[in-house]
Amino acid sequence: xxxxxxxxxxxxxxxxxxxxxxxxxxxxxxxxxxxxxxxxxxxxxxxxxxxxxxxxxxxxxxxxxxxxxxxxxxxxxxxxxxxxxxxxxxxxxxxxxxxxxxxxxxxxxxxxxxxxxxxxxxxxxxxxxxxxxxxxxxxxxxxxxxxxxxxxxxxxxxxxxxxxxxxxxxxxxxxxxxxxxxxxxxxxxxxxxxxxxxxxxxxxxxxxxxxxxxxxxxxxxxxxxxxxxxxxxxxxxxxxxxxxxxxxxxxxxxxxxxxxxxxxxxxxxxxxxxxxxxxxxxxxxxxxxxxxxxxxxxxxxxxxxxxxxxxxxxxxxxxxxxxxxxxxxxxxxxxxxxxxxxxxxxxxxxxxxxxxxxxxxxxxxxxxxxxxxxxxxxxxxxxxxxxxxxxxxxxxxxxxxxxxxxxxxxxxxxxxxxxxxxxx
Amino acid sequence: xxxxxxxxxxxxxxxxxxxxxxxxxxxxxxxxxxxxxxxxxxxxxxxxxxxxxxxxxxxxxxxxxxxxxxxxxxxxxxxxxxxxxxxxxxxxxxxxxxxxxxxxxxxxxxxxxxxxxxxxxxxxxxxxxxxxxxxxxxxxxxxxxxxxxxxxxxxxxxxxxxxxxxxxxxxxxxxxxxxxxxxxxxxxxxxxxxxxxxxxxxxxxxxxxxxxxxxxxxxxxxxxxxxxxxxxxxxxxxxxxxxxxxxxxxxxxxxxxxxxxxxxxxxxxxxxxxxxxxxxxxxxxxxxxxxxxxxxxxxxxxxxxxxxxxxxxxxxxxxxxxxxxxxxxxxxxxxxxxxxxxxxxxxxxxxxxxxxxxxxxxxxxxxxxxxxxxxxxxxxxxxxxxxxxxxxxxxxxxxxxxxxxxxxxxxxxxxxxxxxxxxx
Numbered sequence: 001x002x003x004x005x006x007x008x009x010x011x012x013x014x015x016x017x018x019x020x021x022x023x024x025x026x027x028x029x030x031x032x033x034x035x036x037x038x039x040x041x042x043x044x045x046x047x048x049x050x051x052x053x054x055x056x057x058x059x060x061x062x063x064x065x066x067x068x069x070x071x072x073x074x075x076x077x078x079x080x081x082x083x084x085x086x087x088x089x090x091x092x093x094x095x096x097x098x099x100x101x102x103x104x105x106x107x108x109x110x111x112x113x114x115x116x117x118x119x120x121x122x123x124x125x126x127x128x129x130x131x132x133x134x135x136x137x138x139x140x141x142x143x144x145x146x147x148x149x150x151x152x153x154x155x156x157x158x159x160x161x162x163x164x165x166x167x168x169x170x171x172x173x174x175x176x177x178x179x180x181x182x183x184x185x186x187x188x189x190x191x192x193x194x195x196x197x198x199x200x201x202x203x204x205x206x207x208x209x210x211x212x213x214x215x216x217x218x219x220x221x222x223x224x225x226x227x228x229x230x231x232x233x234x235x236x237x238x239x240x241x242x243x244x245x246x247x248x249x250x251x252x253x254x255x256x257x258x259x260x261x262x263x264x265x266x267x268x269x270x271x272x273x274x275x276x277x278x279x280x281x282x283x284x285x286x287x288x289x290x291x292x293x294x295x296x297x298x299x300x301x302x303x304x305x306x307x308x309x310x311x312x313x314x315x316x317x318x319x320x321x322x323x324x325x326x327x328x329x330x331x332x333x334x335x336x337x338x339x340x341x342x343x344x345x346x347x348x349x350x351x352x353x354x355x356x357x358x359x360x361x362x363x364x365x366x367x368x369x370x371x372x373x374x375x376x377x378x379x380x381x382x383x384x385x386x387x388x389x390x391x392x393x394x395x396x397x398x399x400x401x402x403x404x405x406x407x408x409x410x411x412x413x414x415x416x417x418x419x420x421x422x423x424x
Numbered sequence: 425x426x427x428x429x430x431x432x433x434x435x436x437x438x439x440x441x442x443x444x445x446x447x448x449x450x451x452x453x454x455x456x457x458x459x460x461x462x463x464x465x466x467x468x469x470x471x472x473x474x475x476x477x478x479x480x481x482x483x484x485x486x487x488x489x490x491x492x493x494x495x496x497x498x499x500x501x502x503x504x505x506x507x508x509x510x511x512x513x514x515x516x517x518x519x520x521x522x523x524x525x526x527x528x529x530x531x532x533x534x535x536x537x538x539x540x541x542x543x544x545x546x547x548x549x550x551x552x553x554x555x556x557x558x559x560x561x562x563x564x565x566x567x568x569x570x571x572x573x574x575x576x577x578x579x580x581x582x583x584x585x586x587x588x589x590x591x592x593x594x595x596x597x598x599x600x601x602x603x604x605x606x607x608x609x610x611x612x613x614x615x616x617x618x619x620x621x622x623x624x625x626x627x628x629x630x631x632x633x634x635x636x637x638x639x640x641x642x643x644x645x646x647x648x649x650x651x652x653x654x655x656x657x658x659x660x661x662x663x664x665x666x667x668x669x670x671x672x673x674x675x676x677x678x679x680x681x682x683x684x685x686x687x688x689x690x691x692x693x694x695x696x697x698x699x700x701x702x703x704x705x706x707x708x709x710x711x712x713x714x715x716x717x718x719x720x721x722x723x724x725x726x727x728x729x730x731x732x733x734x735x736x737x738x739x740x741x742x743x744x745x746x747x748x749x750x751x752x753x754x755x756x757x758x759x760x761x762x763x764x765x766x767x768x769x770x771x772x773x774x775x776x777x778x779x780x781x782x783x784x785x786x787x788x789x790x791x792x793x794x795x796x797x798x799x800x801x802x803x804x805x806x807x808x809x810x811x812x813x814x815x816x817x818x819x820x821x822x823x824x825x826x827x828x829x830x831x832x833x834x835x836x837x838x839x840x841x842x843x844x845x846x847x848x
Contacts, residue, residue, distance in 0.1 A: 152804040166760045174768035336590045344598035380576040
């Protein structure tokens with residue numbers, strides 16, 4: 001993210017040549033040494049901004065529609081993004097010459113991709129799938145059976161890909177093939193590592209997916225505009241287009257937005273309720289104390305003609321502040337990493353799927369860092385104790401037979417009895 | 425594994441030059457084309473065998489002692505092996521010239537290593553740790569608190585390493601640094617991926633760790649000897665020292681050993697009982713139906729003077745056959761993979777820790793493939809339904825407070841009541 005905080009139109013600059021700054025201000029040494037000049041006034045950059053804004057509006061519109069359609073569609077969107085990312089990344093280190101001598105070698109990448117997909121989504125969605133099909137006994141048995149052997153099935157698929165790889169190793173191509181094998185694994189870890197967290201967050205309540213994702217977009221856009229209008233001081237050598245002005249302006253904007261957005265999003269049950277099956281129907285739940293508004297009186301110095309005498313704050317807004325802090329300070333490192341990577345391998349963008357933005361991967365760099373954090377934060381600091389009772393109860397009802405459930409009930413009863421006797 | 429199924433002393437051959445076969449037999453075309461000759465009679469190879477046998481005896485002796493000492497010591501052994509493997513692999517793609525310009529860069533590898541270690545072992549050992557310290561309330565609270573934030577702690581460590589990496593990126597070294605970063609991650613996945621399965625197996629009962637590991641060692645030794653004495657037909661181009669004779673002889677030996685070893689190991693409670701805490705005391709348990717001997721009468725054609733009239737078989741022996749099949753047919757692909765990797769990067773061994781064997785990594789290639797399979801097999805096909813009740817009960821007692829346990833008890837009671845009413 002924050003890719004073009006302040007600068008010229010990529011379409012008019014070739015490679016590393018940048019337009020010179022026209023104002024008289026002294027340019028910091030670092031910028032000069034790198035041959036990269038920051039600029040505030042340039043006409044051509046407005047064209048680039050327009051293209052970029054146009055794509056952005058389409059993307060945001062589509063995103064809002066998908067959010068409205070529900071959990072399954074959001075998951076489908078994540079999957080589509082993943083496939084595009086994997087395709088961009090698979091193509092990155094390929095050499096057409098070598099590939100021509102290795103028929104079927106690309107297919108192996110996708111074999112591993114779909115194995116990883118089955119593994120990750122199988123784990124996350126299986127419990128919900130069981131909840132969805134409980135009415136049909138035959139289907140229920142089939143699904144439960146498949147879930148029991150889910151790990152073995154995925155492992156078998158992986159091992160067959162592993163053997164396929166070894167049996168198709170070709171003399172003189174070893175190094176290329178092992179390089180590609182390692183690269184495929186790195187891609188799958190990056191792509192599925194983050195997406196498994198993303199999808200898990202979605203089903204915990206769209207709020208926990210939507211807020212972090214939105215914050216990254218806001219941080220990105222804000223950094224772009226602050227950099228565009230005020231950018232002067234280079235931030236990091238890795239990406240010369242990023243400026244301290246963009247970074248700080250974006251941070252403030254993001255943290256304020258986090259606090260305000262959480263108040264708005266937190267009032268919709270569609271966003272806050274967890275989803276325990278795979279249907280797309282409306283959601284009703286008790287969203288818990290985090291989403292119950294609390295009133296705070298405004299301080300006395302507010303003029304008396306002001307309409308509001310108190311403000312209503314959801315406790316979740318304090319959590320949102322943490323997410324905002326992370327989104328604006330740590331998550332941009334995902335972007336720095338991507339910039340560094342692109343420099344290391346001398347590529348400009350990961351792809352060209354989105355006009356003005358580059359590839360999908362270019363837009364996802366900070367999202368990935370954020371998605372992992374958001375899920376871990378949610379699990380560690382947000383999930384209330386009482387919810388863990390629900391989770392274990394779910395496990396019992398899904399994984400155990402009726403007889404086993406009864407056995408567990410009796411055993412637990414005995415143990416609790418002893419506990420009470422021990423206390424009294 | 426099966427690295428030197430049949431051949432000369434590595435110490436007397438330099439690189440790819442091998443001793444010529446002296447017998448008159450026709451050598452298969454493949455072997456000739458590769459410039460690698462298999463040989464059956466050669467004095468010098470006996471010296472190599474002796475060195476190798478000597479190291480092997482020491483290793484096996486140490487191993488038996490550690491098995492006797494208990495779960496914690498076995499885990500410690502796994503950790504030590506991991507550290508050696510990681511060291512060998514970290515050093516593999518390093519270039520001293522580049523490292524000199526990047527002070528502290530190696531430290532970053534070990535930072536990631538210990539983060540991964542904390543993450544993996546924290547997950548596996550935390551439940552057992554809680555079970556161990558229940559008597560001391562202060563310690564209990566401290567440990568429970570740490571476990572609750574285990575994921576966040578590991579994530580913070582990882583992210584700080586990630587930021588450290590980005591902030592120390594040095595111009596002109598980008599490609600080397602990103603390459604090393606990817607390589608570090610691959611190593612950590614290989615090393616910790618398998619070891620987490622290994623350690624999980626150990627605590628399920630040493631049997632489930634010891635039998636698979638032993639089978640790989642047996643398969644390795646048998647392949648060595650069958651290849652040594654009968655090896656003629658090359659098996660796979662990747663490693664010219666491996667022969668079909670070694671492969672088939674080893675497979676038969678391994679499968680028979682699996683069946684017999686399971687009978688012996690399955691009778692010791694020290695090996696079969698799961699360990700639920702971190703103490704090293706003696707174990708008593710009901711090992712379950714898998715380890716209860718069943719008598720089968722011997723067929724009528726056995727001569728009547730034979731002492732045994734029936735044989736006693738443990739049901740777990742049938743599972744052992746599956747492990748044996750995997751150990752002899754699929755696991756060797758781990759060895760092929762390692763051979764291919766070594767060829768791709770033109771290295772002879774991963775290290776030189778064990779005289780006659782090469783590095784620790786050279787001895788662990790098939791063990792790693794096997795360990796993952798053994799755990800997944802155990803979880804999918806062996807863990808009986810009744811044990812899952814125990815596991816969930818453990819979870820309840822460890823993760824929930826007393827009040828939550830009671831709440832769960834009441835909720836479950838209500839639901840079961842409804843189930844019974846629904847049935848009648």
